[in-house]
Amino acid sequence: MSGRPAPCTPEEVGSLFLFEExxxxxxxxxxxxxxxxxxDPxxxxxEGEPATCLYVLVEGSVxxxxxxxxxxxxxxxxxxxxVYAGAMQAYLGDRVRQVYTNSLRVTEPARFFVLPADTFAGIMREWFPMAVHLLEGLFFGSKSTQAAVGQRERLLALGSLSAGLTHELNNPAAAAVRATATLRERVAKMRRKLAVIAEGPFSREALAQLIEIQERTAERVAKAPVLSPIESAxxxxxxxxxxxxxxIEGAWRLAPTxxxxxxxxxxxxxxxAxxxxxxxxxxxxxxxxxxxxxLLMDEIADSTTRISHLVDAAKQYSQLDRAPHRxxxxxxxxxxxxxxxxAKIGPRIEVVKEYDRTLPLIPAYPAELNQVWTNLVDNAVAAIREGGEHGTLTVRTARHDDRVLVEFRDTGPGVPPEIRDRIFDPFFTTKPVGQGTGLGLDISWRIVVNKHHGALRVESVPGDTRFQVLLPLTAAPGDTPPTPEEPV
Known part of the structure; x- marks a missing residue:
């Protein structure tokens, strides 16, 4: 939007704090x-338009x-x-995409000193060459530091997940190994028992009946009901x-089996009979x-199925063989x-899933959303443990107008009002030194807001903190066309 020309005097420009020296x-x-x-108002x-001018407010409200x-x-x-806004990074030139990073509007008639971006960049380099070098270093150094620490955050999360996955895989794998060893022993005893039966005074008819009972017994094992402790006793x-x-000898040993x-x-x-x-x-x-x-074969099947589910979950989590946007x-x-x-959540924290299964599929960057879920779950677990070992983590999904809501609710002590506006700032953390980088929520914000065009917000009172992620149901203009889900 273009304004109406107004008289410009060096004296008035010099009265603005940006130019007073x-x-x-x-x-x-x-x-x-x-x-x-x-x-005019x-x-x-x-936001997003090419950044062509620097605007300095002379009078009015913005x-x-x-x-x-x-x-x-x-x-x-x-x-x-x-106060000023607009093309404030013009001095960086083509090394940074020169667009407005916010929107500016006037709420009452206002007057601005307007400086074209190219002129601002040229004057900065000519009048303040050392300052430009310092600002460039600060800008790109901050970007590099943030990227490096962000990568460190991801590696720490990956290490934690790897440790948890190893722990989870070890239990069913160890169970399968134990069951296999016991099965080998039982089969050996069965072979010896078969030899005893074959040498005994059993008729062909009796052996046929015994084999028939064996088949019926195997079928009953496969359909064994789940009994309460009192019923079992x-x-x-x-x-x-x-x-x-x-x-029958050893009745006390046979009965539980x-x-x-x-x-x-x-x-x-x-x-x-x-x-x-x-x-x-x-x-x-x-x-x-x-x-x-x-029973041992059932145990082996259950253990290997559990391992398969864990591997599938790891594959789903990492999205290694999937399109980035789908x-x-x-x-x-x-x-x-x-x-x-x-493994990180542990047995003392109850996880409650309140899913709306009618929600449609959405266009997304799944691997990055998994990183958001990881950060929010990790924070919720830390909050619950801060208030005590026991607590509840509730994960809820619902439709919210034209968006999908994913909510993480914990029963921890809550986020104090005085820091609520800072928790999404880079490097801000309430965790002890060495236990947090302060980038988890910043990264989550960037993934949800910048990459998915969604929203990330928090509502908190003691005993009820809710981090809410809102994701659009349709892709934003300019996004990479998502690929459909493919079977793996």
Missing amino acids: LSPEQLARLCGEGRMERF GPVYT VLSRRVGGDDVEVSRTSQRG DREDALTDWLEDHG FVQAGLDVDWLEQVA TVGEDILPGAVGWLNYTVETE IADVHELLDSTLLMLS
């Missing part, structure tokens, strides 16, 4: 190459705002004479009594090996992150 010749040049302009420039998602969020409102007592009444396999007294009565009393002890011993073998299911991303962080 300049010589009369320098002020004359500024007034000659710049201009005074009047603006309304926009002066809009509002600076930033675009967050689909909303313009007010950053500053002032009537202070001499009652059934175990009943089986022990039955086995002892029928002269049979109960775990879903067998009961009725089943034993069927076995006794089928094979007869004379071969019942041998038949029960043989079937006990069958039950133990089936259509994604936020619930899959959340579940993989929570599984990867389960």
